[in-house]
Amino acid sequence: MTDFTTYIYFIASGNNLKNDLPYLQKIMEMIYKNHAVITRDWLGPVLSYKKRSPKPYVEQADWMNIVEESLDAIKRSDLVISEVSFSDFNQGIQTYLAAQYKKPTLVLTRSQIEGTFISGISNRYLTVRQYSTQEDLESIVSGFIQKNIIPAKDLRFNMLLNRRIYKYLHDKSYETGKNKSEVIRTILDKALRQSDLA
Amino acid sequence: MIIHLAASLRNIDEDEHYLRRIIEVIHDHGAVLADEWLDAAITRLTEEISVADWTLFVQKTLDAIKSADMVIIDASNYTFGQGYQMAAALEYQKPVLVVSRDDLKYRYITGFTSSLLTYKTYTNETELIKLVASFLKKNIVHTKDLRFNIFLTRRISNYLDEKSLYSGANRSAIVRELIKKRSRNRETK
Numbered sequence: 001m002t003d004f005t006t007y008i009y010f011i012a013s014g015n016n017l018k019n020d021l022p023y024l025q026k027i028m029e030m031i032y033k034n035h036a037v038i039t040r041d042w043l044g045p046v047l048s049y050k051k052r053s054p055k056p057y058v059e060q061a062d063w064m065n066i067v068e069e070s071l072d073a074i075k076r077s078d079l080v081i082s083e084v085s086f087s088d089f090n091q092g093i094q095t096y097l098a099a100q101y102k103k104p105t106l107v108l109t110r111s112q113i114e115g116t117f118i119s120g121i122s123n124r125y126l127t128v129r130q131y132s133t134q135e136d137l138e139s140i141v142s143g144f145i146q147k148n149i150i151p152a153k154d155l156r157f158n159m160l161l162n163r164r165i166y167k168y169l170h171d172k173s174y175e176t177g178k179n180k181s182e183v184i185r186t187i188l189d190k191a192l193r194q195s196d197l198a
Numbered sequence: 199m200i201i202h203l204a205a206s207l208r209n210i211d212e213d214e215h216y217l218r219r220i221i222e223v224i225h226d227h228g229a230v231l232a233d234e235w236l237d238a239a240i241t242r243l244t245e246e247i248s249v250a251d252w253t254l255f256v257q258k259t260l261d262a263i264k265s266a267d268m269v270i271i272d273a274s275n276y277t278f279g280q281g282y283q284m285a286a287a288l289e290y291q292k293p294v295l296v297v298s299r300d301d302l303k304y305r306y307i308t309g310f311t312s313s314l315l316t317y318k319t320y321t322n323e324t325e326l327i328k329l330v331a332s333f334l335k336k337n338i339v340h341t342k343d344l345r346f347n348i349f350l351t352r353r354i355s356n357y358l359d360e361k362s363l364y365s366g367a368n369r370s371a372i373v374r375e376l377i378k379k380r381s382r383n384r385e386t387k
Contacts (some may be wrong), residue, residue: 058304067309084278090306092281100289117207117279120252 006036006149009070009077009103011094014046014057016086021047023110026134027081030141034149040073042066074098079148080105081141084118087111099125106144108137199229199338202266202292203236204259204283206275207249210239213272216299219323220270223330227338232262263287268337270330273307273317274299288312295333297326 008031012024024043031038049057071094074080080098084091084107098105107128113119118128127144131137161169169180176183201224205213217236224231242248249255260283263269269287273280273296280296284307287294296307296317307317316333320326350358358369365372 056304061304063304063306063309064311065309067306067311087278089273089276089278089281089284092278092283093285093306094281095278096282096285096289100285115248115252117252117256117277117282120249120254120256121282122253122257 006034006079006145007039007077008036008145009039009073009080009098010041010043011080011082011084011091011098012043013084013086013088013091014043015088017046017050020083020085023085023134023137024083026137027083027108027141030138031081031145034142034145036079036145036149039077040069042070070094071097074103075101077103078150079103079145081144082107084108085110087116087118095126099123104144104148106141108140199227199268199334200232200266201229201334202232202259202262202269202283202287203272204263204269204280205272206277206280207239208275208277210236210243213274214240216274216323216326217272219326220272220297220330223327223334224270227331227334229267229334229338232266233258259283260286263292264290266292268292268334269294270333271296273297273302276300276305284315288314293333293337295330297329 010024010027010031012020012027017024028038028043046057049060053060074094074097077098080095080103082091082095082098082105084095087109095105095107102125105126107118107121107126109118109128109130110132111130113128113130121128129140131140169183172178172183173180178186203217203220203224205217210217214236221231221236263283263286266287269283269292271280271284271287271294273284276298284294284296288310291314293314294316296302296315298317298319299321301319302308302317303319307315318329320329358372361367361372362369367375
């Protein structure tokens with residue numbers, strides 16, 4: 001079995017669960033079927049709360065915490081799926097940020113796309129698709145995840161080196177006792193840490 | 199002063215009255231709109247035609263946000279497009295005022311702690327005018343040059359003295375040039 005390696009953040013509105021729930025659950029099912037995990041499972045707690053309390057969920061929610069957690073979850077994700085059939089402000093914010101964080105983002109809707117703001121968004125990280133049935137949804141979500149999945153095992157990467165870099169790696173390898181690949185990985189790790197700190 | 203005004207095209211006939219009040223307040227403060235889209239939207243509604251090219255429309259909207267000094271969003275319809283524009287405006291470091299006739303109390307927007315963001319609910323046009331005027335006053339950037347005072351360490355002060363002596367430029371000009379250079383470098387990155 002493939003390990004869980006792809007992290008997906010799932011955006012939707014909780015304001016129209018009466019109509020949207022079967023579709024949202026289908027999306028989650030497809031995420032799990034494709035061996036991915038959800039970075040912030042907000043739907044479960046919302047549904048559980050609704051069973052327990054007659055008071056609207058939004059009235060007791062800690063919005064500061066929710067915003068912080070959701071933005072953090074977008075950052076941690078490999079992919080984002082945004083269901084916008086009940087199009088609202090929150091989805092607009094999160095979808096914009098997902099694209100800004102360079103996350104491949106699938107925007108899904110049962111509503112007509114033509115003639116809407118969403119239809120005009122042109123961003124290489126955003127894919128906007130309309131669906132009408134659960135079968136449509138299944139194939140669109142699976143296709144998107146499969147196209148963008150990150151394999152569990154390490155990735156092989158070939159590159160050309162000029163003589164100067166090769167010589168540097170050779171010397172560094174000799175000095176440190178590490179092989180050249182390890183030296184490159186160390187340099188990249190360091191750059192990655194610095195960019196995280198920036 | 200350039201202001202970008204955002205609202206939903208969904209209920210533009212209901213919102214028009216309030217949007218016109220916002221525009222009046224903007225003009226009263228000597229500011230201009232980044233994009234005069236309201237009349238075009240009303241014409242499209244009357245003529246029953248739609249936006250010809252949505253990609254161009256969204257691009258123009260994002261360009262307008264970039265070029266603006268501040269952004270005002272009437273989010274009474276609380277739509278995807280308005281949220282998208284708010285996120286863009288905050289990313290471009292623009293002061294943003296979100297106003298709404300619907301209560302924003304239990305909304306996602308209340309979780310944002312950015313000092314650039316102000317969100318308020320209004321019930322009538324008098325309240326709306328007050329909110330917009332107060333936001334504009336608070337964030338107005340005068341078009342004339344701004345005076346800025348700064349403490350210098352002795353080391354920096356000596357450096358500027360020396361630099362000034364050799365280049366013939368005054369110390370302020372040297373600092374301005376350095377900042378400009380840094381700003382150009384950042385833009386080209």
